[in-house]
Amino acid sequence: MRILVLQPGIQLTNNQPSASKPRFIVGSHKNSNSKLSSVPVRKQADIFVSRLDPCVTSTMLESELFNSYSEVTINKMVTRHPSYSSFHVRLPADKLDEVLEPAFWPDGVMVKRFWGRLTPEMILNSTPKN
Numbered sequence: 001m002r003i004l005v006l007q008p009g010i011q012l013t014n015n016q017p018s019a020s021k022p023r024f025i026v027g028s029h030k031n032s033n034s035k036l037s038s039v040p041v042r043k044q045a046d047i048f049v050s051r052l053d054p055c056v057t058s059t060m061l062e063s064e065l066f067n068s069y070s071e072v073t074i075n076k077m078v079t080r081h082p083s084y085s086s087f088h089v090r091l092p093a094d095k096l097d098e099v100l101e102p103a104f105w106p107d108g109v110m111v112k113r114f115w116g117r118l119t120p121e122m123i124l125n126s127t128p129k130n
Contacts, residue, residue, distance in 0.1 A: 048112050065104070077124060
């Protein structure tokens with residue numbers, strides 16, 4: 001049996017699952033003379049917006065609240081009842097605190113973080129990919 005030493009005091013044998021092995025590494029060498037570089041990381045955050053009037057559209061929401069934001073994606077979602085409309089909004093993560101303030105939104109609108117995956121079936125008037 002071969003024993004691998006990852007850090008002092010932590011050992012991993014070939015018989016153990018590799019749960020503590022990293023799946024990948026991230027480079028850290030900075031060389032100003034090199035033409036190699038990574039792309040900038042753009043962190044995004046997703047929110048769920050609901051209890052808006054059914055006639056509100058993605059375009060209206062963008063022009064009223066997000067016109068000064070760059071890289072915002074808004075999708076109108078399928079709702080259970082026709083009495084309200086709901087939206088999925090993806091925006092830069094650095095704007096999340098600002099958008100989660102109650103004063104940002106019209107009275108009575110419900111907003112929370114969106115967790116999970118947005119599927120084509122959840123988007124109103126989207127064509128599912130086959």
